[in-house]
Every structure is written in structure tokens, then in C-alpha cells.
Amino acid sequence: CHPQVSPSLLEFEILESVALGDMGAMNALIANCRALGIDFSLDDFGTGYSSLSYLKRIPVQTLKIDQSFVRDMLDDADDRALVESIIHIATLFKLSVIAEGVETQDQGVLLLRLGCDVVQGYGIARPMPAEQVFDWACAFVSDPQWCLWADVKWELSDLPLLVAQHDHLAWVKRVVLAAQGLSLGMPQAQLTDPHQCRFGQWYDGHGRQRYGDLPQFQAIAPVHQQIHALGSEVLRLHAAGDAAGAATVSTQLLAQKDQLLKLLDALQQAALMKIRDA
Known part of the structure; x- marks a missing residue:
């Protein structure tokens, strides 16, 4: 329908459990799509098997932090530690990382400081019809606190x-x-x-x-x-x-x-x- 759109703008999400169901078939599918320029992300990372060994075997480009960890990370030290660990793992494997379920300013600032600068959730926008996305994107203004600390490297x-x-x-x-x-x-x-x-x-x-x-x-x-x-x-x-x-x-x-x-x-x-x- 849109042959002028580059496949590199597409990213497919796969769940940990699905990826491990048939590793050979999944890797073949990913390889075929990657040949077209399509990227893959591993969704809900940390909620399933979370074995570091399979990160070597599944050729994804992105890890997605499950929203169940993001939601309470300001109040729960264990959730905060898990988020920090996933970001660190992504860095070690040279993968991108996305945090799901970001709803508040403070969640976004904390993720920035931990090294995750790509997020999704109601703090960005709620679901909308496709025909509204372009106007929304043109009018979108990022949270002032996110802009303030975006380029700051905190200890x-x-x-x-x-x-x-x-x-x-x-x-x-x-x-x-x-x-x-x-x-x-x-x-x-x-x-x-x-x-x-x-x-x-x-x-x-x-x-x-x-x-x-x-x-x-x-x-x-x-x-x-x-x-x-x-x-x-x-x-x-x-x-x-x-x-x-x-x-x-x-x-x-x-x-x-x-x-x-x-x-x-x-x-x-x-x-x-x-x-x-x-």
C-alpha cells in the first residue's frame, strides 16, 4: 500500500516465550525480515525466561522493559533495580532499549538518568486513530523536565x-x-x-x-x-x-x-x- 515507505521504519515485536518456542524457525523469520531492512524488538523483557544466553541466539535489535517494572520503580527499590539491570544488559549487548508504560514526568526523568531515552506510554500520548498521528506529532511538545535533563549524565x-x-x-x-x-x-x-x-x-x-x-x-x-x-x-x-x-x-x-x-x-x-x- 505504501511502497515509498522504507522498511527500516518498521519494527516487529516478539515475546520472549514465543521467541523460545521454536528458536530455529524464529531466527529464520527474523533473518528474512532483516534482509528487507525490518528491525525486531524483544517485548516484555524480564517477565519470562530472561536468560542472557538466548540474547546471543535471537538477533533482535531492541529490548523492551515491561511496564510492570516501570509503573512502581519510584516506590519499589526492587523494580528500580530490575529496570537499571535491563538497561545495563542492553548496553552490554549493544542493543537499544525502550521502556513501556511511562505515565508520569518523574518516571521519564528517572529513565533518562538510568540511560533509557526512548519510552512509550500515556505520558507521551494515548492511543489514537492513524489519521490523527501526523497532526499530533507536529504539535507535540516534550515535557520540560525531560528536555532539561535529556543530555545530562548523572551518577x-x-x-x-x-x-x-x-x-x-x-x-x-x-x-x-x-x-x-x-x-x-x-x-x-x-x-x-x-x-x-x-x-x-x-x-x-x-x-x-x-x-x-x-x-x-x-x-x-x-x-x-x-x-x-x-x-x-x-x-x-x-x-x-x-x-x-x-x-x-x-x-x-x-x-x-x-x-x-x-x-x-x-x-x-x-x-x-x-x-x-x-
């Missing part, structure tokens, strides 16, 4: 900084939802004590060890303390039946949340400059 020891930023956002979201009548979903100490929440634990631990000498790091503490004070006040007003007061303080809380995010961006920039100057 893995800086990744907890991004996870801490995610933890901060999750904390504020829980407080706001609790003020709307949902469960707080965390111990009371994590609400009232800025040293007990996950962000505070990062700040007092890994954060202080790695960035404690930077003024950008020191500027975070008073803002973080104010956020906890505002969060406690929001829920106090909600419990007292003062919905209007809780809404007003929630607005202040969200403004402080944005201020802390700006401070974290400044810290990331300062940390990058420190790496470059080292």
Missing part, C-alpha cells in the same frame, strides 16, 4: 534525589486528599514530624551526606518544615469542620510544595555543576 548515587522529590509530591497529595475526606494513608508521625516522612528521612540521611555542603540543600529545610506545619493545619481545620479554612490553607500548602520543587531543581543543578567541576 547513580544522585538517583535518590529524584526519588525524594517523588516522595514529597506523594506526601502533599495524601494530605490534600485527606482534607477531602479520604484516608491519610500514613502514620501520624509522618504528618507532624518533618524528620519522619520519607522525604525527611532522605534529607537527614543520604541527602545531607551527599549535598550537605551546598547552600541549595540548606535552603530546603525551613520550607520543608513549613510544609509539615501547613499540612497539619489543613487536617486540623478539616477535622473541626472548617472546610473553607482547610481549602485556604491547602492553597498555601500547594504553593509551598511548588517552592520546594524549585529548590530541588536548584539543588540538582548545583549537584551537576559540582560533578562537572570535580
